[in-house]
Amino acid sequence: MQILDGLAVSAHIKEQLKQEVSDLKANGRKAPHLAAILVGNNPASEAYVGNKVKTCEELGFDSTLLRFETSITEEELLNEVKKLNENESVDGILVQLPLPKHISENAVIDTIAPEKDVDGFHPISQGKMVLGQPGFLPATPYGILLMLEHYNIDVTGKHCVVIGRSNIVGTPMSILMSRNANPGNATVTMCHSKTKDLKAMTLQADVIVAAIGRPRFVTADMVKEGAIVIDVGINRIDDATRKSGSRLVGDVDYDNVAPKCAYITPVPKGVGPMTICGLMKNTLLAAKNRSNA
Numbered sequence: 657m658q659i660l661d662g663l664a665v666s667a668h669i670k671e672q673l674k675q676e677v678s679d680l681k682a683n684g685r686k687a688p689h690l691a692a693i694l695v696g697n698n699p700a701s702e703a704y705v706g707n708k709v710k711t712c713e714e715l716g717f718d719s720t721l722l723r724f725e726t727s728i729t730e731e732e733l734l735n736e737v738k739k740l741n742e743n744e745s746v747d748g749i750l751v752q753l754p755l756p757k758h759i760s761e762n763a764v765i766d767t768i769a770p771e772k773d774v775d776g777f778h779p780i781s782q783g784k785m786v787l788g789q790p791g792f793l794p795a796t797p798y799g800i801l802l803m804l805e806h807y808n809i810d811v812t813g814k815h816c817v818v819i820g821r822s823n824i825v826g827t828p829m830s831i832l833m834s835r836n837a838n839p840g841n842a843t844v845t846m847c848h849s850k851t852k853d854l855k856a857m858t859l860q861a862d863v864i865v866a867a868i869g870r871p872r873f874v875t876a877d878m879v880k881e882g883a884i885v886i887d888v889g890i891n892r893i894d895d896a897t898r899k900s901g902s903r904l905v906g907d908v909d910y911d912n913v914a915p916k917c918a919y920i921t922p923v924p925k926g927v928g929p930m931t932i933c934g935l936m937k938n939t940l941l942a943a944k945n946r947s948n949a
């Protein structure tokens with residue numbers, strides 16, 4: 657069994673990105689600039705955005721964090737996004753989800769200029785991904801592809817079972833695994849809460865991608881020997897042995913599943929750091945595209 661070490665792979669990719677940014681600057685070009693919007697003070701969202709801003713600093717990117725109270729109206733937020741669209745110095749825009757209930761996430765995502773959509777959630781980005789055209793891939797699936805690439809894991813012809821069909825993880829992951837490209841060319845089954853006999857599906861899987869949002873949902877009896885398991889889930893559970901009183905676990909029962917696997921991603925330090933790499937690579941691409949436009 658080999659652990660797919662997201663922290664190590666992301667450190668490697670970040671070194672490459674840092675070098676590219678320093679080369680850009682040496683050639684008189686400006687640093688890529690990521691603008692992030694955070695509404696409210698949900699602790700998980702704070703941590704995710706904080707990490708993204710910190711990574712920008714590490715890599716020599718410029719970053720701007722705009723914070724708003726949960727009382728902001730949809731119209732006001734859309735205006736803030738429009739201002740970033742028009743701001744020439746900004747290359748990439750991300751709006752941290754979830755947003756308060758009174759704001760339509762779709763309306764916000766649709767308002768981001770497609771050429772600055774570094775999270776890859778805009779319908780144009782998703783459409784390009786489906787059609788196999790170059791564009792911004794959603795950051796988490798992109799990060800998973802980068803991880804597979806790094807470890808030279810070939811999924812061609814393998815049966816990949818994706819659990820979850822969200823627009824940001826499960827659906828794009830299913831499309832990317834089945835596309836005629838590398839990594840890709842897998843045979844994909846997409847499962848969700850209405851799937852009958854999920855275990856019968858996962859037991860056939862050479863590759864399982866778990867993006868459910870339920871702690872340790874995928875148990876050892878659901879996984880065949882030698883499977884590749886990618887755990888996207890981030891779930892906080894109580895743990896009295898920790899100072900904080902809680903800890904993070906994935907959607908996979910890691911301790912019992914890992915011994916059966918050829919490869920597995922841990923949580924934390926698996927897919928999470930790779931997601932940030934996907935976002936940073938998209939931001940660099942946005943900056944390059946815009947300066948060549």
Ligand code: NDP
Binds near residue numbers: 796867869890928
């Ligand atoms: P969503 O809640 O949007 O989607 C969850 C999916 O799981 C849905 O499609 C749902 O089915 C399916 N599901 C729920 N219960 C079951 C069940 N009993 N059997 C089969 N399928 C089920 O979550 P996200 O895709 O946004 O995120 C999934 C997880 O990944 C979360 O833990 C999240 O925190 C984490 N995450 C981690 C990231 C990272 O960087 N590592 C990035 C993004 C997310 P249905 O559609 O029928 O409701």
